[in-house]
Amino acid sequence: MSDSTAQLVFLPGDGTGPEVVREARKVLDALGEGDAHPWSVEEHPGGAIYYRDHGKEWEPASEEAALHADAVLLGAVGWPGIMLPDGNIAGAALVLGLRRRLDLYANVRPCRLYPGVLHRISGKFSQVWSPENVDLVVVRENTEGLYTPVHGRLDRGGSTDVAVDTRLITRKGAERVIRYAFELAGRRGRGAPEDKARRVTCVDKSNVLAGCQFFRETYDRIAAEYAGVARDYAYVDAFTQWVVRNPEHYDVVVSTNMMGDIISDLASVLQGGMGFAAGGNIGEGHAMFEPVHGSAPKHAGKNEVNPMATFLALEMMLRYLGDRRSDSRFTRQADRLERTIARLLADGSVRTYDQGGTVRTSEAGDRVAAAIRGEAA
Numbered sequence: 001m002s003d004s005t006a007q008l009v010f011l012p013g014d015g016t017g018p019e020v021v022r023e024a025r026k027v028l029d030a031l032g033e034g035d036a037h038p039w040s041v042e043e044h045p046g047g048a049i050y051y052r053d054h055g056k057e058w059e060p061a062s063e064e065a066a067l068h069a070d071a072v073l074l075g076a077v078g079w080p081g082i083m084l085p086d087g088n089i090a091g092a093a094l095v096l097g098l099r100r101r102l103d104l105y106a107n108v109r110p111c112r113l114y115p116g117v118l119h120r121i122s123g124k125f126s127q128v129w130s131p132e133n134v135d136l137v138v139v140r141e142n143t144e145g146l147y148t149p150v151h152g153r154l155d156r157g158g159s160t161d162v163a164v165d166t167r168l169i170t171r172k173g174a175e176r177v178i179r180y181a182f183e184l185a186g187r188r189g190r191g192a193p194e195d196k197a198r199r200v201t202c203v204d205k206s207n208v209l210a211g212c213q214f215f216r217e218t219y220d221r222i223a224a225e226y227a228g229v230a231r232d233y234a235y236v237d238a239f240t241q242w243v244v245r246n247p248e249h250y251d252v253v254v255s256t257n258m259m260g261d262i263i264s265d266l267a268s269v270l271q272g273g274m275g276f277a278a279g280g281n282i283g284e285g286h287a288m289f290e291p292v293h294g295s296a297p298k299h300a301g302k303n304e305v306n307p308m309a310t311f312l313a314l315e316m317m318l319r320y321l322g323d324r325r326s327d328s329r330f331t332r333q334a335d336r337l338e339r340t341i342a343r344l345l346a347d348g349s350v351r352t353y354d355q356g357g358t359v360r361t362s363e364a365g366d367r368v369a370a371a372i373r374g375e376a377a
């Protein structure tokens with residue numbers, strides 16, 4: 001067990017980011033009350049609005065703090081119309097930048113439907129999928145693929161003629177994310193809802209793309225080391241229909257960067273929407289956790305968005321710290337937070353607008369914090 005305090009860096013960012021991170025702070029403070037808690041939190045500004053106002057995405061000291069943190073919690077970055085000179089979103093340093101700088105190669109996105117959570121389909125609230133059938137994790141490669149900065153535009157005579165993005169799949173990149181997926185299937189232990197089999201599904205487009213063929217060959221080589229985990233394959237196009245029709249078949253799903261980006265947003269519909277989608281960006285020595293929903297300019301400043309994705313990201317962070325530091329104090333708080341969230345979702349007392357409810361962002365935070373205080377640690 002590590003004696004030192006875990007240094008946590010919170011990056012609220014832009015738009016709804018600060019609104020949900022404020023609530024996460026409330027919840028973490030409630031968890032830390034009473035006993036001396038094994039963490040300390042620093043908050044640093046940054047993102048697109050910061051760039052507009054200061055001409056840089058964040059301060060060097062903030063970057064340093066994030067680079068040396070035991071874990072980072074990111075709200076969201078980006079704002080319409082605020083771009084870097086290279087055409088990328090301002091604030092990218094905090095998300096894409098940190099993923100690469102800290103070599104956070106696995107983007108882990110659990111998709112679990114909690115009892116009491118509704119789906120909005122065609123503007124109506126219903127329960128198309130049942131909680132016992134939705135419990136999968138998408139593991140997305142996070143440092144290469146189509147996001148590799150081997151790209152550019154050919155401008156001639158004042159306008160662009162050609163734009164090119166190069167999709168890079170490396171042996172190292174594929175091996176480590178696939179291995180992560182197999183290890184995770186073992187650690188989760190509960191398998192797919194359908195048959196309780198531990199399974200890693202390789203999602204690719206290997207009927208067409210060389211990079212995907214290489215990714216699948218790598219998958220097969222690594223899979224051979226994990227006898228207790230079933231092999232499973234899906235072309236990404238087919239996967240989009242299968243995961244909707246048969247989510248119970250899936251346990252852990254591994255894919256390349258851009259495909260993982262798309263299928264994890266799709267899968268979030270099964271868990272009640274982006275208001276519940278949390279992700280952990282995991283590397284060897286660092287980790288960053290975030291709600292997947294982004295800065296959501298349309299909803300910013302209205303105190304209406306669902307903070308559950310950020311609470312679930314916080315839970316992932318506590319669980320990660322517990323494992324990494326072999327310190328059960330973090331794991332106990334993660335369990336406590338998860339129990340509380342599950343209870344309040346089941347009794348309908350934290351239904352924000354996206355769930356057809358009227359609970360405000362700050363009220364949801366107050367209710368989770370109060371419920372934590374009311375329960376023994």
Ligand code: IPM
Nearest residue numbers: 077078092095096261292294
């Ligand atoms: C995500 C987001 C980011 C990505 C954006 C904001 C750059 O969509 O975390 O999924 O594409 O990875």
Ligand code: MN
Nearest residue numbers: 261262265292
């Ligand atoms: Mn995305």
